[in-house]
Amino acid sequence: MRNIIILFFVLATLGIVSCNDEDDGKYAEYLVAKPLTMSKAEFKKDVDIIAPIPLNESGKIYVYGEFIFVNDKYRGVHVVDNSDPKAPKKIAFIKIPGNVDVSVKGDYLYADSITDLIVLDISDINNVKMVNRLEDVLRDNVVFPFEVDIYEWQGIDYQNDIVIGWETVKERRLIEEVEVQFSREFDVMLANATQNAVPTGQGGSLARFKIVNDYLYAVDSHNINVFNIQDMENPKDLEDVYAGFDIETIFSRGDQLFLGSMRGMYIYDISSPATPTLISEFQHGTACDPVVVDGDFAYVTLRGGNMCGATESGLFIVDISDITNPELVKTYPMDGPYGLGIKAEKLFVCDGTSGLKVYDKTDVQNLIQLNHFKDINTFDVIPMEDNLLMIGEEVIYQYEYLENKIKLISTFKLG
Numbered sequence: 001m002r003n004i005i006i007l008f009f010v011l012a013t014l015g016i017v018s019c020n021d022e023d024d025g026k027y028a029e030y031l032v033a034k035p036l037t038m039s040k041a042e043f044k045k046d047v048d049i050i051a052p053i054p055l056n057e058s059g060k061i062y063v064y065g066e067f068i069f070v071n072d073k074y075r076g077v078h079v080v081d082n083s084d085p086k087a088p089k090k091i092a093f094i095k096i097p098g099n100v101d102v103s104v105k106g107d108y109l110y111a112d113s114i115t116d117l118i119v120l121d122i123s124d125i126n127n128v129k130m131v132n133r134l135e136d137v138l139r140d141n142v143v144f145p146f147e148v149d150i151y152e153w154q155g156i157d158y159q160n161d162i163v164i165g166w167e168t169v170k171e172r173r174l175i176e177e178v179e180v181q182f183s184r185e186f187d188v189m190l191a192n193a194t195q196n197a198v199p200t201g202q203g204g205s206l207a208r209f210k211i212v213n214d215y216l217y218a219v220d221s222h223n224i225n226v227f228n229i230q231d232m233e234n235p236k237d238l239e240d241v242y243a244g245f246d247i248e249t250i251f252s253r254g255d256q257l258f259l260g261s262m263r264g265m266y267i268y269d270i271s272s273p274a275t276p277t278l279i280s281e282f283q284h285g286t287a288c289d290p291v292v293v294d295g296d297f298a299y300v301t302l303r304g305g306n307m308c309g310a311t312e313s314g315l316f317i318v319d320i321s322d323i324t325n326p327e328l329v330k331t332y333p334m335d336g337p338y339g340l341g342i343k344a345e346k347l348f349v350c351d352g353t354s355g356l357k358v359y360d361k362t363d364v365q366n367l368i369q370l371n372h373f374k375d376i377n378t379f380d381v382i383p384m385e386d387n388l389l390m391i392g393e394e395v396i397y398q399y400e401y402l403e404n405k406i407k408l409i410s411t412f413k414l415g
Contacts, residue, residue: 055414064201074165204380301337339380350378
């Protein structure tokens with residue numbers, strides 16, 4: 001199996017912020033991404049299940065039965081017992097270096113560890129075991145924070161170490177030493193070389209893993225990585241499907257996959273599940289975006305004002321009644337949206353620091369706001385059958401559905 005390490009060199013800044021009289025405009029404040037590294041030897045043996053620990057940085061959420069799995073960016077997964085939504089509790093932490101996504105089928109949890117796919121047996125949640133590790137099957141699965149000005153990639157010992165994540169800090173630097181023209185370079189280095197009743201879990205709109213029947217689809221920045229998981233303990237790595245650049249999220253409906261990217265929405269046919277084929281695409285310029293689908297419409301949030309390229313943020317509603325020809329129906333302004341979700345006629349939008357917004361989407365031409373929960377930093381939502389689950393900044397929020405709005409029933413701090 002080949003190994004691929006992608007070196008994503010980005011030197012960027014268009015956002016010079018604060019200068020004072022003393023430096024005479026020579027310095028500016030930048031958001032700098034510094035690499036978190038681990039030796040390759042430690043990386044291969046560092047998956048472990050330990051007692052609960054404080055959360056470092058909120059990532060994505062995934063629900064399976066009575067359990068919530070909360071990603072701690074690049075470190076692993078917090079396991080939360082949610083049998084009582086009014087009083088959830090952390091019960092364990094699964095250490096997985098470089099992890100950002102999980103998905104569950106039956107009693108098997110699939111997780112990324114940079115370019116490796118980890119398989120964990122969670123049939124006994126108090127005795128989670130790793131049962132398989134497929135090395136280098138997520139070949140382009142290197143995640144970078146987009147909303148930064150500078151990547152500090154110099155000085156990394158790629159021969160002996162691996163980058164498992166990034167830490168972002170603000171620093172003042174000489175403007176003349178920082179490139180002012182945005183660029184993105186990819187330097188690829190090659191090293192040595194049937195539906196059943198088994199339950200699956202549910203992720204949010206920012207997920208990059210999606211299980212459909214006997215297949216796991218995992219998107220990276222370029223490809224759909226396809227795995228046959230009929231033998232759940234021993235996934236088969238199938239041929240990747242090239243899907244373009246800057247793929248960020250995946251959503252499924254029936255025999256279709258909807259990919260959200262910085263450039264647009266891509267729709268794939270998976271009626272032949274091992275070989276996804278492109279149906280159509282909807283281009284919206286350049287912006288960070290997830291997508292969810294309901295009926296004849298796809299709902300896409302675009303977050304501007306960052307490294308994704310766009311200046312405007314908004315909610316795009318796309319008519320997909322003709323799946324071969326998606327067309328924009330309506331755009332609604334947003335402040336800085338991330339994830340979104342749908343339950344019946346309710347649309348939930350996580351508008352970043354502007355809070356959670358709830359709409360009646362009966363008429364897509366005239367969304368009606370039902371709730372606005374302000375003063376919270378929102379990231380992603382999972383609309384479950386009986387209640388809404390949302391992840392914010394180190395906090396899980398749970399809401400109950402009411403006829404014309406939703407009501408907060410609990411908050412759970414993960415830190």
